[in-house]
Amino acid sequence: MKIQELLQNQEYTQKRVLENLICYFLDISRENLRISLDQDIEESVINKITQAYDDFVVQKKPLEYILWYVAFMRNKFKIDHRALIPRPETEYMIQAVNEHVSTLTPWNNILFDIGTGCGVLWLSVLLHNPSFFTEAYLSEYVDYTLSLAQENFEIFKPRLSKTKVNLVQSNLLNFVKDISLSDSNLILVANLPYIPENTFDQNVWENVKNREPKPAFVWWEDWLDYYREMFQQIFDFWIKPTMFLEMMTRQVDVLRKEFWEKIKFQETKTFHFNIRIVKARIK
Template sequence: MTERLTIKEILKRTTEHFKEYGIETARLDAEVLLADLLNIERINLYVNFDRPLTELEVDEYRQRVIQRSKRKPVAYIIGYREFMSLKFKVNEDVLIPRPETEHLVEAITQKVNDLADRKEELTIVDLCTGSGAIIISLVKELADISIEINYIGTDISQDALQIAKENAELHQVRDKIQFLVGDLLNPIKEHNLKPDILVSNPPYVAEDEFEDLEPELQYEPKIALEAKENGIEFYRQIIFDSRRLLAGDGIIGLEIGNQQSNDVYNLLVENNFTNLGIINDYAETPRVILGEKSLDGKV
């Protein structure tokens, strides 16, 4: 018969086990995996330290521990990740939403609020939408705004779009978002759309850096991570097409990699974007870049 371990005992053993496998967030991961399994908040693990686990709970938890020991991300094991205080379903078809991307959502939310007094309608496009975290969060953040907003999410992956649609259903905003399949801005061209705001967290890991990534990233879709030209391949395409497709005073907002702020900034300048601004993440690393389409008519 399986040993009747208590919550306290199994968390201690799991934390030590994870540390042996080089997992830096050993205690946190042990707690998140167990709290999700028991369907309780993490804080409630502490007030139930002496509760014995059933044989089934121990067996199921061990399966999760085995997966994490192989460096499978916690989000893929439990099936969701929190972003902007919302839960998003994730699997290996989509990139796991990161806290740094919240800066992009917050920046675009502020831009939309600033436009509310002089616009009656806006179209916001989220390229490479993946799980839909960005566009769905924008719908939720801007729920009370006075202007009409058309929300569009695009992705080259049908499997990713299926997850985005499921997340939109989960957060009761499916009727507010149009999801289109296609490469970068191609769906926008095909549907003759004229976005006022274009937002994207495109692939930006340089090819020669991909094999050196932390083991967890090997589980995430390579198509959502890797880019040629030292990581700026997709920025170049997005920015070049955006100068033609954005509305006259359109806004572009991009998440950028650790080493790409100068390259992306210069691409925006070369393509006549103005009022450029860079926002740092919590680690004081440049993470978001914003720009406005020039009104001088140059393309």
């Protein structure tokens, strides 16, 4: 069967999805699709396209889980049910870190990524600043999620040879008690679960609720407790990282009121009216 015939098949009502799947499975760009309409597609590839189309349109699986990758800051990262799918708004955090890094000297800088998920944050920061960090520590509480971050690390390792990377299974910053950080400049990125449970239950799309890991979004006892606990660890360990955090707009004010004596919060990026990227520094 030719691409043209598949595209004209009436059974596929969502043509945009079908086009994306054809491009993906035949490894052609969208620009080249129009000039490849006469290309033959093998039976085995048609079966893959049909299966993926059904998973997406009928089973309502997120496309990223079907294709096993997510595009983030122009890189492709492996993704599956073990981790939350990184969201476009989080790309603004990488931009904020890049702007901060451009003002510093590349000496003894250490990167922390807390709640690393599939690993997009620290990997993106290191890929954009390849010679800047001597070490990076990535902390994740859930072992199967950490295994996915490890797999992404293996993919990008050849491009990250300047940085010693440590993936640790840890409750937030608890791993700091076991390491030495003398004289280091610390940069911390964290996109911790911050969605109130009732928001998750009432306002989130069904395919997100049914397919992605709820603990990656929600902290159900108190929706800011992860950030509070992490700040307490920072005080206990006497470290002074410059932090880049993602949260909802109203949460910034809650934290500002609670921690005004010890932490300065600055909203650096806005996505939609509801999400903020916050730069936070210990006073």
